[in-house]
Amino acid sequence: MPESKPVLMQGNEACAVGAIHAGVRFYAGYPITPSTEVAEQMAVRLPDVGGVFIQMEDEIAGMAAVIGASIGGMRAITATSGPGFSLKQENFGYAIMAEIPCVVVNVQRMGPSTGVPTAPAQGDMMQARWGTHGDHPVIAFSPASVYETYYLTIAAVNLSQKLRQPVLIMLDEVIGHMREKVTIPETGKLMVEKSSSNVPSDWKPYDEKGLTPLVPFGFGHYYHVTGLFHDQYGFPTGDPPQVERALDRIHNKLKKYRDEIMFTNYIGHKEPRVAIVAYGCTVRSARAVVKKAYWQNRLPVGLLSLQTVWPFPDKEIEALAEQVDVIIVPEMNMGQIVGEVERYARGKAEVVPLNRYDGEMINPDQISEEVGRWLS
Amino acid sequence: MAVIEQLTQDFLRTKKLPHIWCPGCGNGIVTAALVRAIERADFDQKDVVIVSGIGCSSRAAGYLNFNTLHTTHGRALAFATGLKMARPELKLFVIMGDGDCSAIGGNHFIHSARRNIDLNAVIVNNHIYGMTGGQHSPLTPAGKKATTAPRGTLEREFDLLKLARGAGATFGARGIAAQPRQLEQLITRGAKHKGFSVIEALSPCPIAYGRRNKLGGAVEMLRDMKDSSISVEKASSMEAAELEDKTITGVLFSEEAPEFSEEYHKSITKENA
């Protein structure tokens, strides 16, 4: 892939650029700190590529408009933060149920409520999983750098399109506002996976036989889209076997494509005794710890970073727990993902939370102190 | 007439019938008027999209043979705005209940009007929350009873068309289920109008509204609806006092103004050039 020179870019900007390179041509949203730059970048850039930018009357409308545009065949994205993320939940669930592709960015800020609008936190991780009602599947990515933000946004758009499933990007305020070097491939064209435009005559929007690409409205395939449980043509049903099948359907596609959804990365000792599991900006501090402990001092320490947080990397954690004495989980909240780690460690390793919730980042010293305790 | 009746079949998902509505409900009459209006407007079937919210009336979308989008409560116009901006060539009809449009969806309603985006909003006003069994809506007339206003509501109702006009809508009409041919013509005119069109269709809900307010059955409700309505042309020569309890029907306003989706796409083509 031909690469251009590295450019200095803010995380929120990388998200906007990544989206456009992945073929996104529609943005609808409502301004909120610390996500506003995503909207502002889109407002500047989308008209240049013939795309649509619209500032809606609230976040609920932003989410709705994105779904509407996607049904019209435009790749679409919206971005928000805490309070706005709460407002988007109902229609986010609609997109899951109706299987309409879209990407939702939540640049996390400190909550609850209005909280500290400018302070970083990772307090929305469980809301990402369970924020909308009902038993639903969720895909959520958590980038640890500006570079990862660019690439995960592209992955999110493509995956969302392929699986007909909304994808969340859970950015940290720190990453959203940080400036870093990113090497952006020329034009970005290579990264768009086009869904097939030849539609078989027996195409069904929710085919029982499996996933079919969405045929946008306006091309003579008359079907129904609803948030009600529906049959393979989209029409409402309350018939118990059909309801069960429909719920299985939206969950099973994530299981089937697990390999394409799951991004994790391990660095450090081959036979670690102490492991750190981190996501988002906390990965950066953890990486500094591993650098010093393993690369410099050859201590049995490693880091499993989760770019995919939902669906939870259960097998990866299980395998790690088999190897280590302890898993340390630093999070900028009162302990959210640590519960999942504990669940899949299945008692094979000690799981230790390491939390900070004063609006500041977890620094490497805090983590290495905990690591040191377990090594001695 | 025969031609219209026949083509109407293509626009109905006859396999999905019978519908879920109660006997005597006005939703079927309004839906039929909408179908005939789409036929009269002479749009290509594949360009027509029906968007609806949540409520008894919004279930109409499922019975119509187009691309149909049954959204969330109150949000139909916001979904429709995204779709229209992405695909300006499509002809969108947005069916909403009175509660759907003016309570939970009030914000989207005024902003759609302000943008003057080319959507055709058809509001089925039965003065009540039908689907949830008869709670009061912002269009329940003051004094009328509802399950959540057992002594009669103290709240004043919106005049939906004044609200729409004040917010910037460029077409506003009111029809009644008791006069389906007029309603059909009004929807047709709204459909042909470029800009945000609001068509308020008064519709009887004998079950959740009529019964509690002792308004009789569907027949009585339709008769009263007809008796108390007066065309905007006739009303123009009458005194305000004479019109107090009257429902004014017809096209109440129709103006030209720049349409949002067209203006947007023109503006970006200019930038690109």
Ligand SMILES: Cc1ncc(C[n+]2csc(CCOP(=O)(O)OP(=O)(O)O)c2C)c(N)n1
């Ligand atoms: C967010 C949300 N709140 C409440 C409801 C419950 N609900 C369903 S329909 C409805 C009111 C419907 O009244 P209206 O819009 O007038 O439509 P009608 O049934 O009278 O045609 C309500 C409150 C819902 N579905 N979603």
Ligand code: SF4
């Ligand atoms: S409750 Fe009222 S609006 Fe709903 S179907 Fe019955 S009559 Fe119609």
Ligand SMILES: [Mg+2]
């Ligand atoms: Mg109603």
